[in-house]
Amino acid sequence: MSAHHTLGPSSVGSVVLDIGGNTGAxxxxxxPEWHGREIEISPKDQDPPLRTHVAVRARHVSSGTRYSAVFPALPAGPYVIWRTPTEPAGTVVVAGAAVTEIEWWQQP
Known part of the structure; x- marks a missing residue:
């Protein structure tokens, strides 16, 4: 995981996803301990892994506040979530034309 950022919360409907065909989110x-920290992912089995990162932000939704990292447009397929620059934390499969959501409670 990378840097720590100070980011304001996003509000309902403020995140735009670009999904369809072979692209998912x-x-x-x-x-909340992840607020402002970056989460990195890379396509599984890619050598060298080209990583993408986004910061975790507070998201104000109708049920309250959720803390999440949103990757708005990814090619469908399996991805590695990185715990550290050299240690993977797990994998996730992103579906095309859909939003894949996982809960991740690793310590920062």
Whole structure:
């Protein structure tokens, strides 16, 4: 995981996803301890792995506040979630034309 950012919360309807065909979105739901931290992912079995990262933000939704990292447009397929620059934390499969959502409660 990378840097720590100070980011304001997003509001309902403020995140735009670009999905369709072979492109999906990934939402990683975390705890508040991840707020402002970046989560990195890369396509599984890619050598060298080209990583993408986004920051975890507070998301104000109708049920309250959720903390999540939103990857708005990813090619469908399996991805590695990175715990550290050299240690993977797990994998997730992103579906095309859909939003894949997982809960991830790893400590930062």
């Amino acid at each position: 990934l939402i990683i739901v975390t705890g």
